Amino acid sequence: MKLGYTTGYWSSGPPEGVTAAIAEADRLGFDSVWAAEAYGSDCLTPLAWWGASTSTVRLGTNIMQMSARTPTAAAMAALTLDHLSGGRFVLGLGVSGPQVVEGWYGQPYPRPLARTREYIEIIRAVLARSEPVTYDGDFFQLPHRGGTGLGKPLKSTVHPLRADIPIFLGAEGPKNVALAAEIADGWLPIFFSPKADSFYRAALTEGFARPGARRDLDTFEVAATVPIVVHDDIERAADRLRPFVALYVGGMGAKSVNFHRDVFARLGYEKECDVITEAYLAGDKKRATAAVPTALVEDIALIGPVAKVRDELQRWRETVVTTLLVQGNAQQLRQIAEVVG
Numbered sequence: 001m002k003l004g005y006t007t008g009y010w011s012s013g014p015p016e017g018v019t020a021a022i023a024e025a026d027r028l029g030f031d032s033v034w035a036a037e038a039y040g041s042d043c044l045t046p047l048a049w050w051g052a053s054t055s056t057v058r059l060g061t062n063i064m065q066m067s068a069r070t071p072t073a074a075a076m077a078a079l080t081l082d083h084l085s086g087g088r089f090v091l092g093l094g095v096s097g098p099q100v101v102e103g104w105y106g107q108p109y110p111r112p113l114a115r116t117r118e119y120i121e122i123i124r125a126v127l128a129r130s131e132p133v134t135y136d137g138d139f140f141q142l143p144h145r146g147g148t149g150l151g152k153p154l155k156s157t158v159h160p161l162r163a164d165i166p167i168f169l170g171a172e173g174p175k176n177v178a179l180a181a182e183i184a185d186g187w188l189p190i191f192f193s194p195k196a197d198s199f200y201r202a203a204l205t206e207g208f209a210r211p212g213a214r215r216d217l218d219t220f221e222v223a224a225t226v227p228i229v230v231h232d233d234i235e236r237a238a239d240r241l242r243p244f245v246a247l248y249v250g251g252m253g254a255k256s257v258n259f260h261r262d263v264f265a266r267l268g269y270e271k272e273c274d275v276i277t278e279a280y281l282a283g284d285k286k287r288a289t290a291a292v293p294t295a296l297v298e299d300i301a302l303i304g305p306v307a308k309v310r311d312e313l314q315r316w317r318e319t320v321v322t323t324l325l326v327q328g329n330a331q332q333l334r335q336i337a338e339v340v341g
Helices: 018-028 044-051 071-084 098-103 112-128 174-183 194-208 234-251 259-281 285-290 294-300 306-317 330-340
Strands: 002-006 032-035 058-061 089-094 167-169 221-225 228-230 302-304 323-326
Touching (some): 002 018, 018 032, 032 044, 032 323, 044 058, 071 112, 234 259, 234 285, 259 294, 294 302, 306 330
Parallel strands (some): 002 323, 032 058, 058 089, 089 167, 221 323
């Protein structure tokens, strides 16, 4: 099982210690470094800035918001960063949710799976550079329908370093996970639990079985965000992660549409999710955070004393997960690398 470092979202400004942590991840032989975006900082600029000082780690977006860029703009960014990194770029894409897509980017949200399929087809056509790109889909048309009528099919002026840059999908529901298995090279789950391994294996198997699927389970990557907090006091370790869980369950989505909440509900925490959501939406973040059970945190993270973390790692090694994406400062990354081995 490989290790990756994720810088996470910015808060009011750049996160502290990232430069040193990335340098340490590169030195420790981590497989990858990932940058995120939502509706604040973008993910490409920090990845290029910080990644310029690395030499071996793969550089990925986790995740690039599809609604923020046209498919050709995403392809241009991918081929540019792949050149600059010497072939180390991974394009992680995701649809986000309707609050962000429609509220921040001003784009329509309906039919996200069909939109994702078209988006990736266009990116692959740009990267292949076999001919000028044309596309006549339900969501995207190249050249654009209407307008001046002067649009013409074009081919990238830049020759991609790799015509087949790996594309990963951020996905949480079973239909989207199956789509990732069918059309992508990897899957980026933000919340994963060994308890749900059979559920996700079934979704992946469905995608791999579809005609034209690119990969199978042996060649497909699953890079899961897995917090690791080594601490002798399990409750204090859980306290580090409760606000993070409460934010996603209660605040990252509408009350009626929250895909993050659905993940925890499927794990058996639907009643707890109701309490968290009610408190969070009422503005009582303290009560929402306190309502996150330690058992829930233990399901999606590795927390506690070193011996406990090492023992529970075996459960993760038996899942579909191929890479653990972790956070922390340089010292914590050294500790995690030692524990994971």
